[in-house]
Amino acid sequence: AQSVTQxxxxxxxxxxxxxxxxxxxSSSVSVYLFWYVQYPNQGLQLLLKYxxxxxxxxSINGFEAEFNKSQTSFHLRKPSVHISDTAEYFCAVxxxxxxxxxxxxxxxxxxxx
Amino acid sequence: xxxxxxTPRYLIKTRGQQVTLSCSxxxxxxxVSWYQQTPGQGLQFLFEYFSExxxxxxxFPGRFSGRQFSNSRSEMNVSTLELGDSALYLCASSLxxxxxxxxxxxPGTRLTVL
Numbered sequence: 001a002q003s004v005t006q007x008x009x010x011x012x013x014x015x016x017x018x019x020x021x022x023x024x025x026s027s028s029v030s031v032y033l034f035w036y037v038q039y040p041n042q043g044l045q046l047l048l049k050y051x052x053x054x055x056x057x058x059s060i061n062g063f064e065a066e067f068n069k070s071q072t073s074f075h076l077r078k079p080s081v082h083i084s085d086t087a088e089y090f091c092a093v094x095x096x097x098x099x100x101x102x103x104x105x106x107x108x109x110x111x112x113x
Numbered sequence: 114x115x116x117x118x119x120t121p122r123y124l125i126k127t128r129g130q131q132v133t134l135s136c137s138x139x140x141x142x143x144x145v146s147w148y149q150q151t152p153g154q155g156l157q158f159l160f161e162y163f164s165e166x167x168x169x170x171x172x173f174p175g176r177f178s179g180r181q182f183s184n185s186r187s188e189m190n191v192s193t194l195e196l197g198d199s200a201l202y203l204c205a206s207s208l209x210x211x212x213x214x215x216x217x218x219x220p221g222t223r224l225t226v227l
Contacts (some may be wrong), residue, residue, distance in 0.1 A: 019129055029210070032213055036218075041220075042221075043117070043203055043218035043219050043220045043221050044203065044205075044218040046215055046216075049215065051213050056175070090156065092156075095167075096213075098170065099144075099146070099161050099168065099169050099210060100147075100158035100161065100169055101148075101156075101216065102157065102158075103156045103157075104155075106141055106155065106156075107178035
C-alpha cells in the first residue's frame with residue numbers, strides 16, 4: 001500500500017518570503033506525484049505533476065516541486081509568496097498501475113502581510 | 114469548455130435517510146471518480162467509473178454506491194446515513210483510465226447529516 005505524509009499541517013509565512021511545503025511518500029512501485037491546491041469552499045485544482053523525465057517540475061504561478069526518488073520526497077517550493085497563495089495544499093501519489101489518488105493530510109499555507 | 118459540475122452544492126439530511134449526489138464530467142471525459150473529504154480522515158477514494166462500469170473501489174461500506182450513465186454522468190448514493198457521513202464529496206473526471214491522465218475536480222457537494 002502507498003501512503004503520503006505531509007508533516008506540516010500549517011505553515012505561516014510573510015508575504016514575499018520563500019516557502020517549502022514538505023511531502024514524503026512510500027510505495028513499493030513506481031509512482032506519479034501531484035500537488036493540488038484547494039481554496040476555501042472550492043474543489044481541488046491541479047498545481048503540478050511529475051510523471052517522468054525531469055525531476056524538477058514547475059507551475060505557471062511560480063511554484064515548483066522536485067521529485068527525489070532516493071528520499072521519496074516531492075517537496076513544493078515557491079521563492080516569493082503572495083497573499084493570494086493562502087490555501088490548503090495537498091500532495092498526492094498514484095502508482096503507475098492504479099487509478100485512485102492517495103492524498104496526504106494537507107498543509108494550510110497562511111500568507112500574512 | 115465547462116468544468117466538472119456537481120449538484121447539489123449543499124445538502125442537509127438526518128440520520129437514517131438516504132442521499133443521491135450527481136456529477137457531470139467535462140465534455141469528452143469518460144472516467145469519473147468520487148472522493149470523500151473530512152477533517153478527520155482527509156481525502157479518501159470512494160470509487161471510479163468508466164464506460165458505465167465500476168473499475169476501482171475504495172474501502173467504504175456497502176452503504177456507499179454509485180453508477181455511471183451512458184453520457185458519462187455519474188451519481189453516488191449513500192443509504193442509511195450516519196453522522197460520520199458528513200463530509201465534502203468531490204467528483205473528478207478524466208479522459209480515460211490511464212493512471213497518468215489528469216483528474217479535474219468539481220467544487221464538491223457538502224453533505225451535513227443531523
